Amino acid sequence: MTFPALVKNSVETIEWTPEGVVMIDQTRLPREVVYVTCRGYVEVADAIRTMIIRGAPAIGVAAAMGVAVGVLQSRDLEAEMPIICETLAKTRPTAVNLFWAIDRMRRLYESLRGEPLDAIRERLVREAQQIKLEDIAINQAIGANGAPLVPDGKTVLTHCNAGALATAGFGTALGVIRAAVQAGKKIDVFADETRPFLQGARLTAWELQQDGIETTLITDNMAGHFLKSGRIGCVIVGADRIAANGDVANKIGTYGVAVLAKENNVPFYVAAPISTLDLALASGDQIPIEERASAEVTHVQGVHVAPEGIQVANPAFDVTPNRYVTAIVTERGVARAPYQESLPGLAGKALD
């Protein structure tokens, strides 16, 4: 069976094609623009695990497409569907969008039980495509909701990459920046390089450069210096999981930036889709934090930068307590403290 080519658009992060799920290889940007084709769900899982694709919304889309690929190729869905879902769910523990997307695919599958196999396959493939299209629309809505918050004539600081590459397109944090620029605001961007994986240096700087948005690259430890300097008008970051009380798990280093922003009276905004909310968790303490391989710290793009045998810690995320978060920008509106009230309100609100 070949892959149906249902939708074709210009967004390059991830695409459903007749050959398989095609992703831009984010481990090789910006030096090489290379696309990887995943022809089975195990390959999609590997791509998520090895960060060929990363960013909470993007791995949600990838997981949905992974389920669809698995379903297309399965001869015994009843037996294999749980294995497909589990394989994809075990790739990365922190971003909740992954589990959200898999659950959505699983629930649809369960609602279709008893239908002909081809009909089930077609519906699940269409659903994965739909999740991708919705994600782009959601990001544009986040941008529209967030743009008014961005101070004109100042610099926006961002950490990691919450851009087109972290989503199906447009971006969450970078979507707000793009929308502010489109609205005519005169802003520029400071991008933290975001060690160890260098998403800021490699992905955010590259994305914004392509868009012609003035961008200055800094190392992570310079953020405090520039927040103190007065030139930063606001910080905008994405999120991997947001607890019911508004605590935010995001790329390691986000907590430090949030504390330094508050200390210098700079607003700290989180831009994320409603699918990033995990209202089942009372606080961020319950969010599992992924520990990644030590080689990410001891090596930079394959070059060894530390002594042999040194011990390493490599938590990929941290949790920013809600008291440092000025507002959370979603596609359904802007939530502010007390988040215990505002977040469930937005989650329950119908999308326009």
Add this chain to the structure above:
Amino acid sequence: MTFPALVKNSVETIEWTPEGVVMIDQTRLPREVVYVTCRGYVEVADAIRTMIIRGAPAIGVAAAMGVAVGVLQSRDLEAEMPIICETLAKTRPTAVNLFWAIDRMRRLYESLRGEPLDAIRERLVREAQQIKLEDIAINQAIGANGAPLVPDGKTVLTHCNAGALATAGFGTALGVIRAAVQAGKKIDVFADETRPFLQGARLTAWELQQDGIETTLITDNMAGHFLKSGRIGCVIVGADRIAANGDVANKIGTYGVAVLAKENNVPFYVAAPISTLDLALASGDQIPIEERASAEVTHVQGVHVAPEGIQVANPAFDVTPNRYVTAIVTERGVARAPYQESLPGLAGKALD
């Protein structure tokens, strides 16, 4: 004229030898242990500028030896002494120890005017050696004064390298850690990698590994996460210049660590010799901050990690306001707020 070999000891950071001023090349550690011999004062200046030698106390010693080399080779001291001093002073703007050491050499030279040339040369060479020996003794005194402050059974967080490699030997911040370990305290160390130059990953991790002190390497943006976790008992860093009010200029990122320490009620200690005090400056706002080449940020050990043509900011230092500094540990004792009173008191105190 050959170089007199006046002193020989086991410290490897910098040494006066018959062949010239020998330094371990800190740009190539830990992958290669290579020594560089500077045969003239211009070579010493280049070694300071290119960070073959770095660390405020170490570049003070290097500058003194640079003056001594220049004096040894000069045929017209009256004309050349100002040029020698100016060449060495123009290498790096932030660390005050550089200017302190050059001034000490210049003042001695002025006191010797009229003496025979050979006598002047011998005295200046001896003075440079003396500055090195004093620095080691000073670091041991800083260690003895600081060790009681280190909480037993916890982790010490440090930023950059304020170790044997940043001094003539033993270290300032790492001197305190070494003295605490020697006093029997059960501590381990978390070392920030310290982008862009990676002094933590390349130098601190290597130094402490040689000493058998348990060390965990983290990226700079992980410091907040671990300060919040409760495992860090205190932060200890060095300093490049301390204003009269206790504001501290140190390696970029120090300010962020200090704010995060205070936010989590973790003591933040600065360990530095009295020669780091610049009591002529009322506050840290007046300390000049060196801006270094963008390639340090866009490249890691020669590997390009950012898109071509991206704009970069690269301030090498930041200023930590005195309100974040729990105490300043010097060879003459421990200063606490109000620093406007405690620092001049220590500066005026005779060394035991």
